[in-house]
Each structure stands twice: as structure tokens, then as C-alpha cells.
Amino acid sequence: MLEVVNLTKRFKQIEAVKSVNLYLEKGESVGLLGPNGAGKSTAISMISTLIKPTEGDVLYVGENMVQHPKKLRLAIGLVPQDLALFPQLTAEDNMFFFGKMYDLPSKELKKRVEEILIEVGLDERKKDKVKSFSGGMKRRLNIAIALIHKPQILIMDEPTVGIDPQSRSFILKMVRKLQREEQMTILYTSHYMEEVEYVCDRLYIMDRGSIIAAGTKDEVKGILRTEQSISIQVSHTSPLFEERLKAHPNITSVAAEPNQYTIVTHQDELFDEIFNMANETSVKLLGIQVKPPSLEDVFLHLTGRKLRD
Numbered sequence: 001m002l003e004v005v006n007l008t009k010r011f012k013q014i015e016a017v018k019s020v021n022l023y024l025e026k027g028e029s030v031g032l033l034g035p036n037g038a039g040k041s042t043a044i045s046m047i048s049t050l051i052k053p054t055e056g057d058v059l060y061v062g063e064n065m066v067q068h069p070k071k072l073r074l075a076i077g078l079v080p081q082d083l084a085l086f087p088q089l090t091a092e093d094n095m096f097f098f099g100k101m102y103d104l105p106s107k108e109l110k111k112r113v114e115e116i117l118i119e120v121g122l123d124e125r126k127k128d129k130v131k132s133f134s135g136g137m138k139r140r141l142n143i144a145i146a147l148i149h150k151p152q153i154l155i156m157d158e159p160t161v162g163i164d165p166q167s168r169s170f171i172l173k174m175v176r177k178l179q180r181e182e183q184m185t186i187l188y189t190s191h192y193m194e195e196v197e198y199v200c201d202r203l204y205i206m207d208r209g210s211i212i213a214a215g216t217k218d219e220v221k222g223i224l225r226t227e228q229s230i231s232i233q234v235s236h237t238s239p240l241f242e243e244r245l246k247a248h249p250n251i252t253s254v255a256a257e258p259n260q261y262t263i264v265t266h267q268d269e270l271f272d273e274i275f276n277m278a279n280e281t282s283v284k285l286l287g288i289q290v291k292p293p294s295l296e297d298v299f300l301h302l303t304g305r306k307l308r309d
């Protein structure tokens, strides 16, 4: 449905986006995950035709949108990172203002405004001025505005940054519902891997302007297929026990915390050996858990850095 080919953006010396390739199939929810400054917003601004790429193309149902963006603009609902609302107007009037830009007939616009305000949970506050809204409510209104013209594709740029947990949970559930029940195509950017895990079926991991991994959630986690992370709770940390863990040929990393060690290994049956090492160094084991790799682990593995530094 939407295809991005070799998308590149240079701001003088900075290459913010470097030859990015990605696609969205109709009705799927795709995540763009990366730390601050990875180039997500710049990529999204080009995909939404807000800024022109230095190089590369954006194809929508096979047609090139870089030169003729109008068709894509009608098909996209964009929720930008920065709120675009009039604080002095009511929620409802904000929606009418933006709705009129799409030339919707007034009867239809009125119906859409009512429907969507219910959908985003702002129906009871529709006559209130936006300046009295919490951050989460403003964010939900921003999403409502993006949905007003019934877009085919909803593009969301970090829609939960800086809002309360209730609004965050509301937004995440709503995005899932839009995709599952209304077959809306979603492109969702975030630096919260747990959000992308919840909202998206497929994802691209972006770092320093480039896509460094792509696939379904399981495929991306499969990058660490051979590794597993084991946390070992102990009565007390012991330099001797730690040394033994580090000396093991199949343990690739050992991280010590108070009363706990986290090790990464590709060996399946390691429990007996851990018990023996603990016994021999007089450490009492309180528990052992094997954790499947998370997207955070994958990012750390690929870049050597945490998603949120």
C-alpha cells in the first residue's frame, strides 16, 4: 500500500535519514522504534509529504507521492509529536476547524466530530476550551483531529510522550482497536519498546538514521535466538561466584546487582552448573529465572547502547 524507497534526508552536514526502505501493507500495524535522534520524526515527515526528501521516493498504491503529494495527504492522518491545537477554542471547535480543511460537507463533518469525540473519550468535555485540558486529553484530541477525514493510514509520532498513564493506556488500546476493528493501517513511532510490542505486528528498528533491523516481533527477537538471559538471585553477592560465572566458556556476559546476577548464555542446560558453582563458593541460591529476549535486549545487542539512555 505504502512503500518507501531509499529515503534520505540531509540537513547541511547532518544525514538525519540514510537510505531508509520500508513498506506498509493495508491493515497492518507497523512500528518504527529508535532512541531520541534516530531520525524517526524526519522519516515520518517525509513519508507524510511534509518535507521533501533529499533522495528517495514514497510510493502510495504504486504512484510516486514526492512530486504529487495530494493523494497521499488525503489518505494519511498524522499525529505529530508537537500538539497542533488552538487552546482558546473548545475541543469541538478545534475539530470543526481542522475538518473544514478537508472540505467535508457540514452535515458529515458534524457526524464525524460526534463519533470521534466519543471514540477518543472526550465527548463529555467537547464544549470545554482546550487550555483546560490535561496533556493526555490534548493528545487524544490531536488523534481525533488526525482521524477526522477517515484516513486509510494513521501515522503517529511518539503519541504518548509526556502524558499520564491512564491516557497512555487509552491511546494504546485505541490504536489497536482502530487497526483490528477498522482495518486501519498504522505507522507508530516510539522509543518505548513495550509500546511497540503492544501496538505493532511488525517493526523497524532505527538508529542514527538507518534501519538496523526489520521483521515481525518474533523475527526481530530471533536475532537473539541463540542467546538467553538468566537472572540468578543470591543471598549475597560473592566475588568468587562472579569470577566462576565469568570464567565459564559459554557465558558471554555477567552483570552484578545487589543480591542478583544476570548472565547471557547460549547454552541450554546451565542450571546444574550454576548450582555447583554456587555450592563451591558458598553462595545460597534464592531463585533462577530464564528470560526470553526483549526488543530492548535486541537493540542493546545491535548497537551496544540502551534505547533510553
Ligand SMILES: Nc1ncnc2c1ncn2[C@@H]1O[C@H](COP(=O)(O)OP(=O)(O)OP(=O)(O)O)[C@@H](O)[C@H]1O
Pocket (backbone or CB within 6 Å): 011, 014, 015, 016, 034, 035, 036, 037, 038, 039, 040, 041, 042, 043, 081, 158
Ligand atoms: N530541521 C532540522 N535541521 C537540522 N537538523 C535536524 C532537523 N530536524 C532534525 N534534525 C536532526 O536530525 C536528527 C534526527 O532527528 P529526528 O527528530 O528525526 O529524530 P527522532 O528519532 O524523531 O528523535 P526524537 O524522538 O528526539 O524526535 C537529529 O540529529 C536532529 O538533530
